[in-house]
Structures are given as structure tokens and as C-alpha cells.
Amino acid sequence: MTNQTIDYHGDQVSGIASSMGARGSLKERSIRYVWLITALVGIVALFFIFVFLLKDGFPIFLDIPVTEFLFGTSWNPTSVNPGYGTMPLWVGTILVTIGAILIAAPLGIASAIFISEMASYRVRSIVKPVVELLAGIPSVVYGFFGLIVLTDFLRVFFNIPSGECWLAGSILLAVMALPTIVSVAEDAINAVPKEYREGSFGLGANKWQTISKIVLPAAISGITAAIILGIGRAVGETMAVMMVTGNAAIIPDPIYNMLSPVRTLTGTLGIEIGEVAVGSTHYHALFGVALLLLLITLFINLFAIYIMNKLKSRQSGGGKTSRFFQWNLRDLWEKKTIRHILLLAVFIVMVLIFGIVISCIICAICGFLWFVDSRLNSQQKEKTAFILIIAALLVVFFALAVILYDIIINGLPAINWEFLTGSPKDLGREGGIFPAIIGTLYLVGGAIMIALPIGIGSAIYLIEYTKENLLTKIIRTGVDLLNGTPSIVFGLFGFTFLVLYLDYGVCMLAGQITLALMILPTIIRTTEEALRSVPDSLREGSLAMGATKWQTIYRVVLPPAASGILTGAILSIGRAAGETAPIMFTAVVFSQRFLPDSVFDPVMALPYHLFVLSTNVPGSTTNQYGTALVLITLVIGLYLIAIIIRNHFHKHTRW
């Protein structure tokens, strides 16, 4: 028994003969293998997703040359002379994403600075959950809000023919990417050692000088990763984008015309895949689009993971600097000639894109700002900076407030007993949404029952049974990539694999499995964090008392980690409850008389109901808002519970 203490954390348990002879070792070993298998689920899922998209996407390249598919400018699959060029689509995706990041990055970084450097404990405990609530609003609700309020506002404000445009998409995506950017950037800023700040203050620098010259440069790789993850989130978003961008498959003319309608890769999938005839060239072309989307997000996420790993190795390795950003770029920047060449290059690119006049105006503004900047003394600079940061934070709060206010004010009149307990009538204009509420609970309940054991098992395997090695590295990367996979890709995978290939048909089980795969990464990550926070001394104590490894995990490690695991579970329930794209091709119907009585029946669901009402059923505004309110209450309620539990344990757990 004692040798178990020795190979605690080791992955050689199975290799040591004496432990194999120990009582219960067969049980211990089988438990280990069970967890190994659960840990592999994520990787296998990712592999299957890729294979099945490839299976249905590959045939398009037999009909259409790859270059034409990638660089053709006409997407018109059902014309007499069909066009399968995806260039307007991926250009649209890139443009919408760039716009979103230009809006979200400054706001997000400013909010992160505020939360970690400026706010008092009390303020932080309010501001942070509020930003996280933005993540809790389902994307279909954003889309609904965008369609009803934002596009109309933009149309009137800019006096353009239609408000459905690139800018509308970018604004919505910016709000949706904010929570990701804020939380990752805040972690990065928090990770900067306290000594740096103390040293800076000790030299007489003021707070803003410390933040801008010491803290931010030290956190730059983490902030970069935050922005890249935000980009990943924006690229993969479907429902909100497709409801507000107009979906015209054109490249904006001129290219920076943010008021032009655009069409993204995800939007194309969202509006066309449900109607396309399976096996047609159009169908294969859409899977080609999905493949392209998956590859783009994989690349973005791998890049983010790479940077994050650099960051981690720097933190643990002490003085080792992240070469890519700290050394290369900064050294280059210090050299004057190179700086001038760079600036000139930027200017030329701007002239190429915007034309000479606008470029000059932009340069003049930059010059003016630089001039003002150089004239201010450090106190004035500090003041200006803090005002800007707080203004950014107010913008974020304002966005949240506008959305919630609009939905609550318009949604409350719809809420009554009949609405909550009745069935829809007249295409959902009348009657209630009871079957949709129950359907959502079923979907989410099933998803969590599938994902929770697998997720906890994976985390236990990763934390308790292995050292860091190639296998865990692969598993972790797989989980991260799964986390960055767009929800519409999960939906397509569920459709082609579960609904068609395994012949489940459109049913609850297909939706539950699809959702389970989607929330798996969240559960694994939060469980890992929770397990890591349990000190090793507890495990060593238990093992020294003669407990077996599994007894130690089950009796000693899991109980204190339960709150963290629970938080993760609730967060993923919230996410699953609000998702539309993964279930719209796999599990839902628009109307149904009875509640499903087996997992092979289709269900109704709140997000899909809202989507259909707001895009298919004119004259149902009251019930649209009512449904949005119920959905948002459900999801935000779950998030609040998770936040409260987390805060509670933050305060009360002391090791």
C-alpha cells in the first residue's frame, strides 16, 4: 500500500508489480482505465467531427477546383450557372470579426484593467459578475434584439436603406466577445507579480504609469491571447450574425463600407443547411464551407493556445521571457529606422484600402492625439486614461442595460400563467410556451447527464492519474480546440453523424449528445481547476492512512472540489440552455402537441422557438419578447447561482 504514496501523481501505477498484487488493484486499475477512456472522448469527438465534415465536404472538390471554391466571388448555388465561390463568405467573416474586435478589444482591455487594477474589492464583486452576465445572454436573444432594435436604429441613424449590415453584426459580436476578452485579459493582468508594481511605485511612478509601462507590457501575451480567443468566439458565432447582417453574398464596396450587408460562413450554413437536398452539390458545398470554418477556428485557437503556453512557461520558469512578443517585437520597435519603415508600410496599406483622403484624415487625428499626449503631464495623463477606462466600462454597462431593459419592459406584459403553462396556438402568436420550456429542460438535463460523468472523469484522469506527458498534452489541446469549435459545426456534426449516419432522425437524444459534446470542455476545465485547488497534503495524508487511490479521490479530493465542479456544471447548463445552432438541425420541431415520451421523439426548445417566432412569424412580437424574457431569466438565473456559489467559496475556503 505504501508504494501508492510514492507513485502518487505518477502514471506508472500499472507498471509496478507490487501494486498490481495489492488488494483491490484490479478495481483500482479498471477505474483508472475508465477515466482514461472518458478523457479520450474529447479527442475522439474532435476527430469524428473532422472526419464527418470531410466525408460530406470533400466531394465538392471533385466538382469544383479548390481555387475556385476558395477564391470564386459568386456564391449562387441554385442558379442555372451555379457559383460556389466562398470568397464573399470568408471575407464577410473576416470583416465582421475585425469590426467586432476593433470595438471589443479596447472596451475589454479597459474593463479588465479596471477590474484588476482600479476597483475596490466591493466594486469588483459587482462589476465582474455583470460582465460575465453578458456571456450568459443566449446568442439568439442577441440576434433577436439586433433584428428588432439595433438594425432599425442603424437604419435611421445613418439614414441608409437597410440597417442589416456589417456594422450591426460587428456590434453584436463585440458585445458577445467581451466577456471572453475581459476574463482572459484580467487573468493575465492579475498574473503579473506584485513586486513589479511595488518596484514601479517605489521609483515614484504614478498608477497609470505603472499600469501602462509595467503591468500591461508584462501581461501582453496574455492580453494577446485574450483577443485571439475573442476573435475565435466571433468567427464561430452563428445565430446573432445571421439575423442582422442581411446575408447578401457580396464583398462590401468599398471594402471598408461597414454599412454594406455581408454574409458570413456561419450565416450561410445557418440559413441554407436546413433546406438543402442531401447529397446535392449544394449540400457538399455547404459542408465544404463548414470545413473551411472549422479550419479557420482551429488555426485561431491553436495560435491562442501557443501563446498561452508561452505565458505559462514564462510564469513557472521565472526569468524566461516570451521571446516572440517581448523580445522580437519590442526590440524591433526600439530601432528608429524600422519604426519608420513600419509606419510607412501601415500608411501605404491604409491608402490602398481607404483611399488617400481618408488615410490623411486618420493620420492627422493620430498626429493630433500624439501631440496632445506629449503635452500632458503625468497627472493629466493619468486622469485622462482613467476617465477613458471608466467611460469604456460604462459603455459595456450601457450595452447590457439596453438589452435587458428592452427585453424586460416588452417581455413582462406577455408573461402570465397561460403563457407559462399553455401550448402555442396560431403559430405561436397566441397561447404559451410550456412545451418549449420543458423541451429545453429535457435537452439540458440529458446533455448534463451525458457530459458530467465524462467531463469529471477526464479531469480526474488528467489531474489525479497522470503527470504532464504527451498524452495529456494532446488531450488538453483537444479539449481546448473542442471549446473553440463553433456551435454550428457541432450542429452539422450532429446532423450528419447522429441524425443521418446513425439514423436517429431528428430527436431529443441527438440534440442531447450534440449539446453534451459542446459543454464538455467547460466541465473538464472547471473540474480541473477545482481538483487543482485541493492541496496535495490532503491526498498524501489520506494515502498515508492506507486509503487506496480511488478511496482518496472519492472521499478526500472530490468533496471539497464539489463546489467548483457544481459551478462548472451550472455554467454549462446555462450555455446549453441558450444554444440554438447545435439543436436546430438535430432535435427540435416548431410545434408539437404532446411532450415527448422517449428520447427518440423530437422536442420544442425555447431558443429555437424564439428564433422561429422572430424570423418566421410576423405579428408575434409580444410572444417573442415573452419567450426571450423567459429564456434570459432561465439562463441568467443559472449563471447567478453559479456566481454566488463561486463567491461564497472564494470567501470561505481557506486551506
Add this chain to the structure above:
Amino acid sequence: MNSEKKSSSGIIAAGIVAVFALIVVAACFSGCTGNSQSPAEIQTLSVSGSTTVLPIAEACGEAYMVAHKDADIQVSGGGSSAGVQAVGEGTADIGMASRDLKSSESETYPGLEQHVVAKDGIAVIVYKTNPVSGLSTEQVKAIYKGEITNWKDVGGDEMEIVLVGRDSASGTREFFYEKVMGKEDFAATQLEKNSNGAVKQTVEQTPGAIGYVSMGYLDNTIKGLKMYNIEANVANVLNGSYPVARSLNMFTNGPATGLAKEYLDFILSADGQAIVTEEGYVTVA
């Protein structure tokens, strides 16, 4: 610390209990409904496909279910192609399509049987207060080809035209593409929506918009245009004078039997056709 730990484990327990309570409650609901309505008695009929036929299917389904307590008619949209495929693959009992079968489809699914349940005109719609009240098909075609881009060129105000159309897998778009466009391509600037309702919604809130929807979606929130001075209404489709009309179909795999047959018979009965009229479509029986 000890008391703190105690209170925290209390919270954990409460939290876990709460989550499980949620699941149990959900499970209970299924149990309750399952008990009150023995599953053996319930007959399920799944109908899916074209959003144009959907209002008929839904309204007739509701009416049929009032009379037949043991029937569960599940209606879902998705579009004509999806409907044909669903019934062909057996994932739905009835597929709805706002067009006839394509040759490729009748090759893949030779067993499909066509039931014409209603007729429908496609109406060209504009913003409620748009002064233009009628266009010729040539003008509509020129507008959708992007050759006419301002309302003043067709007798309206000085205002840019916003093209609103359907996604490329839609039966309505296909019909419009053949009958009005003469198989010439739409301008790429057209905003694409994946349902009749979405087209109508956009036209309703965009002053410069023009769109095309099934006549069943006409109401006073938007304005239906006359084509060659002939108003888009049921009477004019019935007497054949409105130029852009088509039949709406439901498909079964092989001859309809059981609930599917009763449901289709109901739609073609006087009661069912009354619903067809009520929904704004043209009767066939």
C-alpha cells in the same frame, strides 16, 4: 474555519440537491404526461418542409387535433427540399413543398406521391407607405437583377431599393426564379432570408424594401403590389388572371395510409379548405 467549512458543505449539498431537483422535476413532468395519456393510444404524424405550406399544415393540424384527441401532429419548417428529403428518407411522414418534384428527386425517391392541398400566388410586397402600387413582371425582374436601383425609376419616391429575397434552397425563390426572373441571376446585393415571415418582417421595417412572399402572408403591415394591374388575391389566382401562381404540395412515401390519410382527407374536406382560405391561400377542392 471549522464552522465555515460546515456551512460551505451545507451549501454544496443544497446546490447539488437543487440541480437534481430540477432534473427530477423535469423527469416527473414526463412521467405525469406519460401516465395521463397512455402512449399506445397516441398516433404521431410528423409533417415537415416548406414554410409556405406550413401555416396550412399547422392550422389544419390544430383543428384536426381538436376533433381527434389521440392524434399528435408535429409540424416543422425547413424548406421544400428538406421536406421532400425528410419524407423520402422516412424521417417525416409527410413532406411539404411549394414546388413540384425535381427530376433528381423523383429519381432518388420514386415512391413519393403528390397531394395538391392548395394553390398560391406569389405576391411582390413593399413598405406600407410606398406610393408605388403596381409593377410589370419586367420591372420586377429588372429590379431583382439590379438594373433598376431606385424607386423613382418605377414611379416612386427618390429612394434606394433594398432587395429582399429567399435563401437559395427555397421553393418560393425557385418558383420566382423561373417564372419572374426567367432563370436569370438575382443581383448579389439581395438580402437573403430563410422564410416568408422573415422576408415580410424585413420589408415591414425597411422603407425602401421590396420582397416576394407567398400570398398567405399578405396583410395590412405591408403592401402587396399589383402585377399588370391585377391585384394579388385569391379570386384572381382562381380565375387564372394573376400571373404568378403555383400549387402547394404534400408528399407521402407511397399512398397515404392511417393518420396521414385522415389528415390529408381533412385538409381536402370543406372544413380543411375553409382553413386554407382563412390562411390566405387558394382552395383546390
